[in-house]
Amino acid sequence: MSVAPDVHQAEPIPEAARVAIEELLQSGDLFRYTAPENAPVSLLEAEFAEMIGSRYALAVSSCSAALFLSLKALGLPRDARVLIPGFTFAAVPSSVVHADCVPVLCEVGENYRVDLEDFEAKLDEGISAVIISHMRGHTSDMDAIMALCDARDIPVVEDAAHSLGTTWAGRNIGTIGRIGCFSFQSYKMINAGEGGILITDDAQLAARAVIMSGAYEHNWKKHPVLADAFGKWQNQLPLYNLRMSNLSAVVIRPQLPELNRRVRDGLVNHDYVAARLESSPYIRVPAPLDPERRAPDSIQFNLIDLDDEEIRCFADAAKRRGVSVQVFGQSQDNARAFWNWQFLGEIPELPKTRAMLMRACDVRLPVRLKREELDVIADILLASVTEVTGPVRAYGT
Numbered sequence: 013m014s015v016a017p018d019v020h021q022a023e024p025i026p027e028a029a030r031v032a033i034e035e036l037l038q039s040g041d042l043f044r045y046t047a048p049e050n051a052p053v054s055l056l057e058a059e060f061a062e063m064i065g066s067r068y069a070l071a072v073s074s075c076s077a078a079l080f081l082s083l084k085a086l087g088l089p090r091d092a093r094v095l096i097p098g099f100t101f102a103a104v105p106s107s108v109v110h111a112d113c114v115p116v117l118c119e120v121g122e123n124y125r126v127d128l129e130d131f132e133a134k135l136d137e138g139i140s141a142v143i144i145s146h147m148r149g150h151t152s153d154m155d156a157i158m159a160l161c162d163a164r165d166i167p168v169v170e171d172a173a174h175s176l177g178t179t180w181a182g183r184n185i186g187t188i189g190r191i192g193c194f195s196f197q198s199y200k201m202i203n204a205g206e207g208g209i210l211i212t213d214d215a216q217l218a219a220r221a222v223i224m225s226g227a228y229e230h231n232w233k234k235h236p237v238l239a240d241a242f243g244k245w246q247n248q249l250p251l252y253n254l255r256m257s258n259l260s261a262v263v264i265r266p267q268l269p270e271l272n273r274r275v276r277d278g279l280v281n282h283d284y285v286a287a288r289l290e291s292s293p294y295i296r297v298p299a300p301l302d303p304e305r306r307a308p309d310s311i312q313f314n315l316i317d318l319d320d321e322e323i324r325c326f327a328d329a330a331k332r333r334g335v336s337v338q339v340f341g342q343s344q345d346n347a348r349a350f351w352n353w354q355f356l357g358e359i360p361e362l363p364k365t366r367a368m369l370m371r372a373c374d375v376r377l378p379v380r381l382k383r384e385e386l387d388v389i390a391d392i393l394l395a396s397v398t399e400v401t402g403p404v405r406a407y408g409t
């Protein structure tokens with residue numbers, strides 16, 4: 013069996029970024045609000061809004077910052093209850109805490125999507141806002157979620173940090189709720205090391221977020237599409253200074269035209285590995301929901317009929333062969349296991365989510381991988397299952 017590919021190495025940043033970086037270094041113009049117009053961050057915001065199909069975009073320092081600003085822009089009072097999925101990255105409950113709100117966790121099913129029954133029940137427990145985390149790009153039923161929230165006039169923020177390029181009934185994920193948030197951290201579809209962007213069609217929300225992100229004094233004038241919305245917010249809002257630097261923007265902009273290719277390659281790669289893994293009766297890759305077209309750069313699958321010990325042996329066997337498998341609920345201190353969010357104080361019990369986390373596996377599958385490399389990963393995963401279960405009996409042969 014061949015050597016497993018390095019799944020942490022990033023794709024090179026497009027050449028065009030080098031030219032733009034050189035110009036920036038020459039001019040020293042790194043701050044987004046120095047140039048009178050057309051600063052790289054402003055251009056990125058216009059291009060991203062156009063690409064994703066939203067009216068306004070605000071580039072910030074991270075997706076976590078975008079989530080925090082979303083809650084602030086919604087004007088939630090201290091201790092407002094924000095419903096979030098029990099399966100997400102620790103940054104999500106953290107952004108809620110950062111905004112002085114209280115995270116309320118709802119169950120997530122074995123297909124990694126929000127459990128609608130529990131969601132609906134909890135929605136009526138004094139919830140003021142919802143963050144839906146499309147975890148690893150798995151999209152929850154947005155039609156059902158929007159219907160439930162719209163009926164109660166509860167705003168929905170989409171955490172699409174890891175879902176750029178995913179569509180739901182042909183619409184870009186992130187454009188369905190009141191606000192959408194994306195990440196440009198290195199392990200996401202577009203890589204700037206760090207960075208995030210907030211999108212919305214609501215001018216007032218956008219204006220509030222712009223000011224709080226650090227458009228102090230009259231810097232908001234450099235968001236001309238929003239000009240009319242700022243009037244009443246001058247000097248009324250705190251400045252959290254979560255701006256993006258021009259340096260990040262010039263790294264991101266030349267990657268936008270690469271997105272469609274990355275999405276296409278990622279999906280083909282994912283589906284290829286998924287089909288190979290599904291040849292094992294011990295592995296199940298949950299299917300996407302009907303309206304969903306995914307943009308994966310990793311694969312998640314559930315181990316069936318294996319106990320905790322066997323699951324650990326499987327992960328160890330894969331590791332020995334060179335493929336790192338994170339079992340969300342079993343790898344120590346995993347930031348996606350809700351019981352590790354001890355900063356919340358009291359952690360609710362979510363039996364369905366816990367059961368899922370204890371057998372759900374996570375394997376990185378960067379979109380640049382070639383078929384041979386995918387085969388090495390699939391071969392290793394299948395061989396590791398066989399190592400713990402023994403060969404599958406071939407009935408009737």
Ligand SMILES: *Cc1c(COP(=O)(O)O)cnc(C)c1O
Nearest residue numbers: 074075076101103173174195197
């Ligand atoms: C990466 C990620 C975040 C955090 O993004 P940052 O830009 O690193 O703050 C939040 N939610 C999900 C689902 C993520 O995958």
